[in-house]
Amino acid sequence: MTTQVLQDSPLFQTGYLVDGVWKSLDTTFDVLNPATGEIIASVAKAGKKETEDAIAAASRAFAGWRAKTAKERSVILYRWYELIIENKSWLGRLMTTEQGKPLKEAEGEVEYAASFIQWFAEQAKRANGEIIPPIKPGSRILATREPVGVVAAITPWNFPMAMLTRKLGPALAAGCTGIIKPANNTPLSAFALLALAKKAGVPDGVLNAVAGNTAEISDAIMASHEVRKISFTGSTAVGKTLVRNAAETMKKVSMELGGNAPYIVFEDADIDAAVQGAIANKFRNAGQVCVSVNRFYIHESVYDTFTQKLSTAVSALKVGNGLEEGVVVGPLIEPAAIEKVREHVEDAVAKGAKVLAGGKAHSLGGNFWQPTVLGDCSDGMKLAQEETFGPVAACFRFTSEEEVVQRANATPFGLAAYFYTQNLSRVFRVSQAIESGMIGINECAVSTELGPFGGVKESGLGREGSVLGLEEFLEVKTLHLGGL
Numbered sequence: 001m002t003t004q005v006l007q008d009s010p011l012f013q014t015g016y017l018v019d020g021v022w023k024s025l026d027t028t029f030d031v032l033n034p035a036t037g038e039i040i041a042s043v044a045k046a047g048k049k050e051t052e053d054a055i056a057a058a059s060r061a062f063a064g065w066r067a068k069t070a071k072e073r074s075v076i077l078y079r080w081y082e083l084i085i086e087n088k089s090w091l092g093r094l095m096t097t098e099q100g101k102p103l104k105e106a107e108g109e110v111e112y113a114a115s116f117i118q119w120f121a122e123q124a125k126r127a128n129g130e131i132i133p134p135i136k137p138g139s140r141i142l143a144t145r146e147p148v149g150v151v152a153a154i155t156p157w158n159f160p161m162a163m164l165t166r167k168l169g170p171a172l173a174a175g176c177t178g179i180i181k182p183a184n185n186t187p188l189s190a191f192a193l194l195a196l197a198k199k200a201g202v203p204d205g206v207l208n209a210v211a212g213n214t215a216e217i218s219d220a221i222m223a224s225h226e227v228r229k230i231s232f233t234g235s236t237a238v239g240k241t242l243v244r245n246a247a248e249t250m251k252k253v254s255m256e257l258g259g260n261a262p263y264i265v266f267e268d269a270d271i272d273a274a275v276q277g278a279i280a281n282k283f284r285n286a287g288q289v290c291v292s293v294n295r296f297y298i299h300e301s302v303y304d305t306f307t308q309k310l311s312t313a314v315s316a317l318k319v320g321n322g323l324e325e326g327v328v329v330g331p332l333i334e335p336a337a338i339e340k341v342r343e344h345v346e347d348a349v350a351k352g353a354k355v356l357a358g359g360k361a362h363s364l365g366g367n368f369w370q371p372t373v374l375g376d377c378s379d380g381m382k383l384a385q386e387e388t389f390g391p392v393a394a395c396f397r398f399t400s401e402e403e404v405v406q407r408a409n410a411t412p413f414g415l416a417a418y419f420y421t422q423n424l425s426r427v428f429r430v431s432q433a434i435e436s437g438m439i440g441i442n443e444c445a446v447s448t449e450l451g452p453f454g455g456v457k458e459s460g461l462g463r464e465g466s467v468l469g470l471e472e473f474l475e476v477k478t479l480h481l482g483g484l
């Protein structure tokens, strides 16, 4: 399938969306294929006015959408889920072309994205309230749940579909309307999902979309008294700005931010399972994942075995354009991402790290980096302190459980953590001691619509997915009834 075939589909939208109509603008910005540098689309560069129009549309649509029964909203959401799955192959191609991840992974993300719509189609019917024992005779107290109102969903480029549906599923289920602002690298994936939402029966104005002038869009959203909630996924730095700005109008906030995940391999671990988990976790999406391992802590007694096995496996990973058969590591999103990886690797090597695999830009050039394993890393290196967000496995030695837990926690972040051990009492002891919103224990994957997703410390506020995800879009209203 060529880019032309993608462009010929009605799902390929390049405008901004207000009241169910995609509108164009004279000013545009280019969306590039990160594997080839080719321009895929020129997208309307929305700013203040378009954002205000989008918010106004969402406000107008709110009364009608919240008035539908939960079951009616559920039926529409379920239809949207089905349409996403029916279009999996096309959506996967679009995502690979726009974002770079290998096709199989992109299709996996389409399914993962759809799973949130399916889950919240079910949860829509369970926005239950409570009946509270009254304090005096002849009275009742009811705690009811209502939609928070107009929502702004701001999403990153690394999971351009799933990060959006993880917000829109519960928002729509709760009866909220909103405006989405996808990352400028990947608006097309988000817009395609909205085109399908319309086809599924989501009424015009319920979902509106803008991309382009991020500062103007952000300012218009923040200044609005109608937008009652910001649901953001992205970097901690931007998240902090948004929380500060939200204070002015006291918007509710949900923040899914960056991480610095540790992955601890204890001396009693199943080493082969730990190596397999390391590959699956670290090299998925070329390491551009918020729950991607940033620091591999390996017990000194198994360090050589683990790093040798890991390096051998990593050297065999096929790098290339994600549309090509057999490719498992695609390009990074843009040149700046390559520069960050280079900076982290060079800093580590200058401070004593040993290159065990890869270590430099890939011969394919452009946005490709060799899958890399670095040994003898130490906690003072840049890659130990901040997200590298690239295909670099940094390995550190440790001696004792107490020491490694302390080092794992020595970061302002706390999104995901992983450890491998066969010792049950250690499972509970270490799980309790590690400061993290999610922990994989002999398990390298922590993302599913079924489990609460979110971080502690500077990794965020709130939870997405699971039964908790719906709560983030509901307000509690308490009714005190007397004279009964």
Ligand code: NAD
Pocket (backbone or CB within 6 Å): 154, 155, 156, 157, 158, 159, 163, 181, 182, 183, 184, 214, 215, 218, 233, 234, 235, 236, 238, 239, 241, 242, 255, 256, 257, 258, 259, 289, 290, 291, 387, 415, 455, 459, 460
């Ligand atoms: P980013 O913070 O640069 O951008 C995220 C989104 O915010 C984009 O749409 C961007 O255009 C927008 N944005 C940027 N500045 C803004 C501002 N001042 N006001 C309003 N919006 C603004 O992040 P990114 O580079 O797109 O994504 C990578 C980051 O996201 C990493 O730190 C990663 O860990 C994090 N992430 C977290 C999760 C999670 O669930 N916790 C999931 C995926 C990614």
